[in-house]
């Protein structure tokens with residue numbers, strides 16, 4: 001039996017310990033905010049925060065996060081008012097929105113580590129997250145806004 | 151909330167930022183963040199407009215009925231139905247916003263409800279062809295005006311005054327003579343009893359009183375849900391007792407399963423069942439390809455189970471499809487005469503007599519859509535009833551196809567439309583939905599079929615592959631006197647009809663026969679090409695190769711004659727006029743020529759506007775270059791300037807993009823800007839990386855590592871969008887797709903300016919590194 005804390009709640013799993021965290025979150029725990037885009041750590045759609053680090057849930061097994069704390073988009077802020085989320089809304093970032101949970105989690109992790117990232121640092125840190133709709137200009141603007149205060 | 155104000159402040163767009171002179175540091179410190187869009191002037195015509203569109207000719211046409219689209223609750227909440235699919239264009243916001251505008255509803259008290267697939271009830275729901283605003287601006291205004299009129303009539307009756315004395319203003323009806331007011335909620339029950347006014351008698355709002363239309367000051371309706379993980383996509387549907395499935399499909403189009411061994415798959419923890427899925431013979435239209443499904447308690451287990459399957463396939467007639475050889479075939483075909491589609495003057499003779507002939511042979515490979523959400527669908531089939539939840543661009547067509555595939559009446563099929571995690575044309579084809587329906591029927595349980603990214607790339611409906619060959623004949627003065635364009639590409643029609651070797655009218659109408667240049671001798675030809683894989687619509691479709699070829703050729707002519715690209719372009723476009731190509735039944739995106747002619751004045755205008763705002767001719771640093779291109783598609787006019795930088799190792803970056811769009815009368819400029827910003831990224835992706843290749847009939851790419859798309863670190867640093875203010879009565883035209891075609895040729899022309907290298911085959915890949 002694997003125990004993991006997700007958004008502050010204890011969850012347990014007694015199935016395949018190698019099950020990617022992504023599918024545990026989405027299909028077993030019902031937390032569908034975290035998305036599947038590639039399954040190979042290439043797109044960032046599945047990004048969650050484990051302890052304080054951005055992690056790709058598609059290549060992380062449930063076993064890998066045993067005893068650790070996982071934060072998903074649903075748990076980033078109780079009312080959805082994390083500075084990154086607020087900035088995203090002010091800039092009206094999303095098009096289809098499918099990549100955005102991963103983008104927001106990545107941006108939140110970036111700001112935890114580096115509260116005032118430069119233009120280049122934002123572009124580099126966010127480059128693991130694909131947006132096929134092409135919202136990059138707005139994502140960059142929103143991260144910048146979140147870092148300077150919404 | 152006021153988005154645009156925020157946006158403006160953020161981007162400081164009053165002053166166009168010259169990126170090349172501003173260090174990255176100072177952009178961040180001094181100017182805030184960059185990029186933005188500009189409305190060149192006021193936005194709406196003063197009168198109600200009178201124009202015809204092709205909306206009525208779409209399957210099931212248009213329904214203008216407030217009882218279908220609008221409901222008002224006693225608490226005043228107005229619910230407006232969005233009947234088109236939201237895949238990122240903002241249509242779920244923009245169409246209801248039009249209704250709210252006309253009915254004087256307060257947007258903060260409006261809820262949007264997604265329509266299920268029912269075209270008899272809602273009218274056509276195919277969300278493709280950049281048609282939604284174009285076809286529905288006027289119907290949505292009429293629906294809103296009808297609802298407003300009914301509310302006003304109800305209030306007038308209640309007060310016993312003539313309806314002409316009352317007026318709906320911001321969610322209430324007022325009788326100014328007596329100062330009485332009634333909220334929409336208080337009038338809801340009575341208004342519902344009023345008869346629906348005739349369309350002819352409706353009074354539409356004066357555009358000068360618009361609060362929302364043309365302003366772009368509201369956020370998209372799903373903004374909060376998207377940023378909090380609550381937005382509901384096809385992939386997010388969960389039903390009690392639902393099974394999770396992935397399918398192993400034939401690796402070659404037209405291939406068949408010979409045998410499968412399920413034993414190892416069944417040993418994977420969580421796997422419950424392995425079963426065959428019915429496939430249809432090629433060309434299979436939107437029907438499933440067939441294969442073997444692995445059913446499990448979660449998607450992860452299903453994928454692991456599928457990896458353990460042992461499968462034997464018969465590759466069928468397309469097992470030899472190979473991209474290098476196919477390209478040669480297309481090139482050879484392009485060098486011989488083909489089916490003549492447009493002929494004006496005598497291009498053969500003029501080319502023979504020309505002082506100089508410039509030949510460009512351009513290659514544009516297959517592309518995959520790779521919408522961020524791969525195809526996915528949930529079906530629950532019970533007896534002769536089926537319920538579907540899916541991210542489909544064609545809810546009506548999906549309903550029809552599910553009914554046909556299961557052999558049940560259409561009335562027994564419910565198609566719930568979720569949000570789409572991107573579409574780009576892929577989700578116009580409902581094969582994934584049919585797979586789920588077939589599996590659910592057999593299992594007797596709800597099923598979700600999830601395509602992996604690899605499935606999406608291996609078994610898609612790809613963008614065609616083409617060779618575009620243009621010969622331009624010049625006289626002694628450098629004037630272009632002859633133009634022959636041969637376009638060779640497998641047609642989308644091949645997915646529906648075996649033996650198709652020519653392009654369909656809707657394909658040749660995308661930039662081949664509608665070419666707008668003022669040239670005396672023109673020949674447009676289409677040599678034969680057979681398809682060996684499924685071809686489908688991809689955002690902007692055949693306009694991608696056509697604009698690439700035509701606009702690259704403009705650059706080549708400028709290059710050969712030593713003229714400025716923009717001047718050359720304007721010279722070729724020629725005088726302001728309506729172009730009437732000598733083509734039988736010219737396809738015009740389904741629109742009547744009277745409302746949507748090929749208007750070179752508008753084409754010139756976007757070139758001139760982008761040249762002015764985008765500072766064409768500005769001095770750029772060494773290694774940088776500017777390129778320009780213009781293209782009419784989806785009856786809109788778009789011109790783009792790209793600034794490129796190529797370093798000494800051949801690494802390419804894009805410091806700045808400027809695009810001007812004339813899409814007629816518009817609704818939501820903020821979303822137009824986002825579509826155009828996104829189109830630049832998609833254009834850069836396909837130009838820089840986009841290529842699907844085949845070997846032994848199989849797609850060679852798998853995922854985002856070998857089918858790359860642009861990421862933030864190589865996206866344009868600054869993208870500016872300029873929207874041409876519409877003239878009075880200019881009908882609305884497309885936005886979702888037309889931003890894509892001009893990008894690649896503008897980039898290629900810029901690369902020539904920067905490096906002196908002319909690229910004629912996409913993607914650019916390593917070509918600059920040599």
Ligand code: FES
Nearest residue numbers: 037038039044058
């Ligand atoms: S799904 Fe995990 S990185 Fe793409």
Ligand code: FES
Nearest residue numbers: 096097099131133
């Ligand atoms: S908003 Fe559609 S993929 Fe990013």
